[in-house]
Amino acid sequence: MSAQAIDYANASPEVRAVFDDIKKSRNVPDVNNFWKYLARDPVTLKRTWQSVKEVMQPGALDPLTKEMVYLAVSVTNGCGYCTASHAAAARKAGMSEAMFGELMAVVGMANETNRLANGYRVPVDPAFDK
Amino acid sequence: MSAQAIDYANASPEVRAVFDDIKKSRNVPDVNNFWKYLARDPVTLKRTWQSVKEVMQPGALDPLTKEMVYLAVSVTNGCGYCTASHAAAARKAGMSEAMFGELMAVVGMANETNRLANGYRVPVDPAFDK
Amino acid sequence: MSAQAIDYANASPEVRAVFDDIKKSRNVPDVNNFWKYLARDPVTLKRTWQSVKEVMQPGALDPLTKEMVYLAVSVTNGCGYCTASHAAAARKAGMSEAMFGELMAVVGMANETNRLANGYRVPVDPAFDK
Amino acid sequence: MSAQAIDYANASPEVRAVFDDIKKSRNVPDVNNFWKYLARDPVTLKRTWQSVKEVMQPGALDPLTKEMVYLAVSVTNGCGYCTASHAAAARKAGMSEAMFGELMAVVGMANETNRLANGYRVPVDPAFDK
């Protein structure tokens, strides 16, 4: 364990409370490295977890769709940690290999056409502004 | 119509063939500005349409999910045209206002935690590499 | 003229010296908006112009190639001003419509495969590290 | 070989057909990791290779210029794999150390002035819209 990360054994009561809620909500025995590193700032740890918990709960979009969107953003931004962790989360939520393949194809295509639209300086169609 | 765009009336037969396929596939009376600008390069126009058509067809992921992922990437990249056009496409495919709100919430959160992971230099958990 | 920009008539002697050098080096009657806005900070104006002048001069790469690379980066970053100004500069340096089309095709493809490599978490081939 | 990658020995006939075409087109004994990972989705593998092959062939722009543009985009996006692989490809196509140095200088400068233009909110010169 790096000195940069805070493990449960070394955590303050307020950090432990967040870790406990993550473990209970996700039904996992331990939290991921992301939370252990963020625990260096207990205020940001608590706020981030509460926000993620609220945003990722089932609603108009199901958890699998939300995790795939999270993965699409992470891949676009080139965040290696986030790509690894949200691919794992999406698979746990039901993403099959075929779904992963199609998701990556869409992400790749969107990144390509985003630049074609930029390069050709395409003006927004009036119909899109209605 | 800008001199930068190619309208059906001024299009070559090969460009018209692509425009016709877009209109037929999407059941629309005209193509969006994106295709009219891209028509300046007929080879790229044809290849891009064929790729988009293949990637966006129903498969392991449904068209609505694919459009929402496309929108998530476009918003992350800050492509104004793409955000406008794919928001319209996603709504046409069934995205409700509630779904749009949740989608934006996930996109925002992913962009935030991507940077927290970068900033704290979080190493990938061994479990994600299995 | 916006109050945010500094025109030659309102420029200090040090700003005018930079404007004069830009006009002389590029053989143009006036400088672009970029320089008029940057003139609000004469130190950054001078340093940026000197750097651009040094970097964009003919060398191992010719001016056209350099302008096309500048455009490729600007399109990738989604900088609207830079895309417009460097497309104009590249055309002035000899970029044909066919070259523009191929350039955009490469930029689009690179942005797509960059994300495929991110998403599939492809490790660097040992041969690339030699 | 990671379980995430598909080697020739384990590839299906359709994947082998793509691998064979890559090896023949590039005159190389084996394909790079990028293709071995992408092979997990044979449809995306085939489409991506056909697109790359079409886009990167000699045309109005020569292969070296195209590879340098590919590298410029990859560096801007921070794609580590792509930076390594396209630097190798550009060198193979003739990029000298002096050309690499100037390419990086242009990429760096473009990324800097892109943000200066964003920050000063520079409006597009009317001349660029002609």
Place this chain on the structure above:
Amino acid sequence: MSAQAIDYANASPEVRAVFDDIKKSRNVPDVNNFWKYLARDPVTLKRTWQSVKEVMQPGALDPLTKEMVYLAVSVTNGCGYCTASHAAAARKAGMSEAMFGELMAVVGMANETNRLANGYRVPVDPAFDK
């Protein structure tokens, strides 16, 4: 007022409560467009305001420094709205024209050297990992 935005007069009680807290906290007569558009999703509106309020309050960093960092990120990402709004907020918090000029210079330089580090594939110095 666009149909996309929700003004105080048309807002629900829960949206008005957030608008009231923004106006009181910032001592302003009305909220910015950002909040009026976000009001379309009251849950995200409330969470985002609470997070922004917590993050931007004086702490180990003063409000001016926080606003300048916010502006630096917005300029880097090319978010036009955010660049305009956070430049205004930073000026209100005390950013002088000289400070703005130096801030942009640092943002530009960081974006440049970020790509030089990417392009040269510079490995992290062992001293930075202590």
Place this chain on the structure above:
Amino acid sequence: MSAQAIDYANASPEVRAVFDDIKKSRNVPDVNNFWKYLARDPVTLKRTWQSVKEVMQPGALDPLTKEMVYLAVSVTNGCGYCTASHAAAARKAGMSEAMFGELMAVVGMANETNRLANGYRVPVDPAFDK
């Protein structure tokens, strides 16, 4: 030492002159890897160092604020090397753990709201254009 880097012992007189100035200006016994890799292009090495030296000197903004802004940009861009090196530089300039935590919180929040503004296509308030 990688063959990609140039150490003081193997450096040309012009590279050594830059290395000497870096060591003297920063009062350090050796230069970071960034400069050793950049030394492959002595012209870019010299120009980049002179620019960084000018931009990062105390002025309207103090060195600590400048380093934190540099770090904020590096984290946003996902440059691993730059995040590591500028976090070290910021700490050396006085950034405490509490300041780092708040800095990351602002960077994360800015990246989130940048995308919410993009996604909701928020128009700039007239007051910001005054």
